[in-house]
Amino acid sequence: MALYLKYRPLDFSSLVGQEFIKSTLKAAVAxxxxxGAYIFTWPRGTGKTSTARIFAKAINCESPIDGDPDLTCSVCQSFADENLIDVIEIDAASHTGVDNIREIIEKAQFRPTQSKYKIYIIDEVHMLSKGAFNALLKILEEPPKHVKFILATTEIHKVPDTILSRCQRYDFKNFTPIEISGRLKYIADQEGITVDDESYGYIVKSSEWGMRNAVSLFEQLVKDNTISYSHIIETLGIMSEDEKKDFIMKLLSRDASLLEDFESIANSGKNLKIFFKDILSNIQTESIRLLQLWEDVSANIHVMDLLSDMLMKSKNSFDEIMTYKIGLLKITSSYTAPSSLSISNPSSTQTPTTTNLSVSKTHSINDNTQDDLVASAEDIFALDTPNDNLVWKSTVSPSESSTCTDIDVSKLTLATKENGWKAALSMTLKWSTYSLDWDILSISTKTSIAKNTLNKTENRDILFLALEKIWVSVSDIIVS
Ligand SMILES: [Zn+2]
Known part of the structure; x- marks a missing residue:
């Protein structure tokens, strides 16, 4: 039997969390x-079906103990065997029509057969049609004495006020990490499973605060009565901390090369959703820490905004990987101006912390053309640190150009900026490979878009001028 079913709570005492609601409902039963009517609203995964069922069971139990079902009477027994015909569960998501509700109303007139009350649990009640709501309203206005309704919804704002005003409302809260890990530890104890702390942390974080998710994942991860974090990394293909740090550093410095990193992460079959959630929560933790030090975290907030937007969109996306790529492009194309020159060498390795410290303003360059939207961090930072240009200019002398057989891509990229900065061009240059044969420069690109970018007349002009600036004299550029 699946652990989730085995450890499904059967009474209020075994139901985790929601202390206030539990005690209120228990008192009402006692x-x-x-x-006549209740409405439960909750975030997903807070155990709504469990709670509604336990409450229905408690209401009908022949001898409840302090409002908790005794689990032994004939009603509780039939409930356990799923034989209790007086408790009717309806999933409004698949029964939205007015006819479904009319049918309920008709049947509600008959007295219950096995227990005190006929109890209707209508799950996802917000899905009902307008006509169905009106029909439901009629019976809620004058419910027969032997009938009770437990309505449940994850989207209370879609339930008409007329319905809400006739129900006693309970707002359930998300489980806390302690509540989830507490329950998992209980199950581990009962089942004799050894679990390390890192694994508990991982499962809780991945559960989206849903107990069912947490227990299901817990079960999946058990191997030889053990759950170990190293095994999790192996089976779920999650990233190591170092890989994550590297990715975050690139995200916060808007380094477009992270798109290449993403490509290889996606190809390796790692769980991308978990990966990005981890990244998001790491940036959040770091931002909170920085905020406590009175540091400016507006750039981080901007990245987090775009990341959560991307995760939301990926849920309903026809192509998850494409959605992530677009999201990452958005992040890397956000223009960020440093508030000070404390980042003197933006291409060197930085920790996210130092990046945060010096970034103050964030705004998007949406008024630019789509073509120009993609920028690498080096491009952006270098734009506002003219000193960098001076440094490399003074170190490159004309005499070196005669022996130059390689193109220094970063210098070339910098030089293109002086002749009209174009992010797409910079990125294309960065991702291409070069060979110089006498005075013919061959650039081989990876995509047809890159090829087209380099073949545009205006970009070729910029490129010729830039090559001159870095003392490479060419008579032609061949793009392949
Ligand atoms: Zn009972």
Whole structure:
């Protein structure tokens, strides 16, 4: 039997969290003061079906203990065997029409057969059609004494006020990490499974605060009665901390080469959703730390915004990888101006922290053409650090040009900026390979887009001028 089913809570006592709601509902049962209609609203995965069922069971239990079902009476037994015909569960997502609700109303007139009340649990009630809501409203206005409704929804704002005003409302909260790991530890104890702390942390973080997700993942990860983090890394293909740090550093410095990194991450079959969630939460943690030191984190917030937007879109995307790529392009194309010159050499390796310290303003260059939207961090930073240009200019002398057989791509990229800065051109230059045969420069590109970019007349002009600036004299450029 799946662990999730085995450890599904059967009464309020075994239900994790939601202390206030539990005690209120239990008190209502104990004092026999339950009302005709309830509406439960919650974020996903907070155990809505479990709670609604336990409550229905408690209401009908022949001898509840302090409002908790006793689990032994005939009603509780039939419930366990899923034989209790007086508790009717309806998934509004698949029964949205007015006819479904009419049918309920008709059947509701008949008294319950096995227990005190006929209880209707309508899950995802916000999915009902307008007509169905009106029909439901009619019965909620004058419910037969032997009928109770437990409505449940994850989107309370879609439920009409007329319905809400006739229900007692309970807002469930997400499980806390402690509640989830507590439950997992309990299951591990019961099952004799050894789990290390890192694994608990990983499962909780991956569960989206849903107990069912957490327990299912927990079960998947058990191997020889053990869950170890090294095994998780192996089976789920998650990234090592160093790989993540490297990626975050590139994200925060808008380094377009992270698109190449992403390509290889995607090809390696790693779980991309978990990867990006991890990245997001790492940046968040770091930002909170920096904020406490009164550092400016606006650039981080901008990246987090774009990352969460990307994760949202990936959920309904027809092509998940494409959505991630577009998201990363958006991030790398955001223009960030450094507030000080503390980043003197932007192409050197930086930790995200030092990047954060010196970045103050963030704005997008949306008014530029799409072609120009993609920029690498070096390009951006170099734009505002003219000193860099001076440095390399003074170190390159004309005499060196005669022996030059290689193209220094970073110098070439910098030089193109002086003749009209184009991010797409910079990126293309960076991703291409060069060979110089006498005075003919051959550039081989990786994509047809890159090839087209380099073949544009205006870009060729920029390139010729830039080559001159770095003392490479060519008579022709051949792009392949
Ligand atoms: Zn009972």
């Amino acid at each position: 004092q026999d003061k339950t009302v």
